[in-house]
Amino acid sequence: MVRPTRPPESSFPCYALTVPGLEKVAAQELEEELEAEVKRTAEGLVVFRPKRLDKSVLQLRTVEDVFLLLWGSDRLTYRADDLELFERWTAREPDWPKALQVHRSIRPPPRGRPTFHLVTQMHGEHGYRRADAAKAFAKGLAGKFPESWRYAEENADCEVWLTIDGASAVCGLRLSDRTMRHRTYKQEHLPASLRPVVAAAMVRLARLPHHGVLLDPMCGAGTILAERLAVQPRAVLLGGDLEPAALLAAKTNLKSLGQPWLVRWDARQLPIRSGSIDRIATNPPFGRQLGDPEQIASLYRRVVREADRVLVPEGRAVFLVSDIEALELAARTVKWKKQERLRLRLLGHPSYLTVWSKT
Known part of the structure; x- marks a missing residue:
């Protein structure tokens, strides 16, 4: 039986x-x-x-x-x-x-x-x-x-x-x-906003040193930054986005946790000193958000090149993307080493969470 x-x-x-x-x-x-x-x-x-x-x-x-x-x-x-x-x-x-x-x-x-x-x-x-x-x-x-x-x-x-x-x-x-x-801090949402549990996983995979600096160059509603603040309220964080509406949402969501530096910028040209960031965790726009595969490849290539510039030697970067081939191609151009790759299912679509180290 x-x-x-x-x-x-x-x-x-x-x-x-x-x-x-x-x-x-x-x-x-x-x-x-x-x-x-x-x-x-x-x-x-x-x-x-x-x-x-x-x-x-x-x-x-x-x-x-x-x-x-x-x-x-x-x-x-x-x-x-x-x-x-x-x-x-x-x-x-x-x-x-x-x-x-x-x-x-x-x-x-x-x-x-x-x-x-x-x-x-x-x-x-x-x-x-x-x-x-x-x-x-x-x-x-x-x-x-x-x-x-x-x-x-x-x-x-x-x-x-x-x-x-x-x-x-x-x-x-x-x-x-x-x-x-759903987390109590998340008061403002954006289209295709990142699920908090995925953001928390990205923070864990980044393995940020206790006094290290974490950057999210395309922070959206601030979920990755919020998940770091939830476990380390005094963490040193930098976040930014090209869209004013995203920065406003991030400021609202982070209000109860702390206020990291939030700046309007283009992730392809960051106003950050070279070799000053310990870890990067970010969720760039997915292919279906931009529509054109060529746009995705160009975006990933330029974002990864800028991320490589600001990372310290042996720094780590965690990316969540849908077009894994475009990201891997961009990572090869800066000689990043892949540490981990996880295949997720988000809203019925395959997504890839990858961890890279700067060589």
Whole structure:
């Protein structure tokens, strides 16, 4: 008989959701910041057991949601038989009183009556509908919450998720809320604005020395700068953009974190002294934003040449682009060495996060 993975009675493992392609970076943050043991990774998901399970899990930057792992399986049948399993596993496998106790130790109790909500997600072709899975899931949860709790369609205090993806399913009690994904500092948005979790990954990959200088020459709404300030409030940062609207958005978003130097400039001709920048992290316009591939190649070539000029010897540059060939060609012209390349999926499009060192 197919059996799910059940957490040991002594403690709960957890899982985190991230942008597909960032699993390695998220796993490194879990190991370094929480001393967690990473058990496995899958697309957009990292299963881990923290050394201690407390509010520190909500301070992670490279993940968008964190859950207690209640049960999981990678042996679904794709048939309607799965529905009975969802109901039975949800009803019998988790230690629900203990799970709710852990949830309350991390998320403060509400002032009024507690509320809960169920979320069912399904990807891939199965012999049943998502609505059928949701119904089986709800039946398994019957009677698991105290009678004083009420169901809420939105803004619930407690959420239980069932995520089905192909032959895999995972059930979790959500510890995070929307602010982990969207960040409270981000008040202003621009078209194609960078997701905070990706910006946080870029900051980690830059490996900025404690007293080093970080530059984002095309800062947009300031998300990369904000993610650095969130972990090091006194960091020395420089940011700029050609568009006045971008600088205004960046100033608004950074107001609660600090105010790095923000300058209107052209990233192809920076008013910065040569060899004065330790790290660069930036997200140039994607090809579909400019439209013309020739424009992208020319832009990347000139931006990389200027980045090379201002970087210190052995400095590092982190770029997020869609046209990886144009960037790699530009990097070869200045003899940069590629340290890492990650393929991400953003808004359904392939993107590439690359790390370079100046030789």
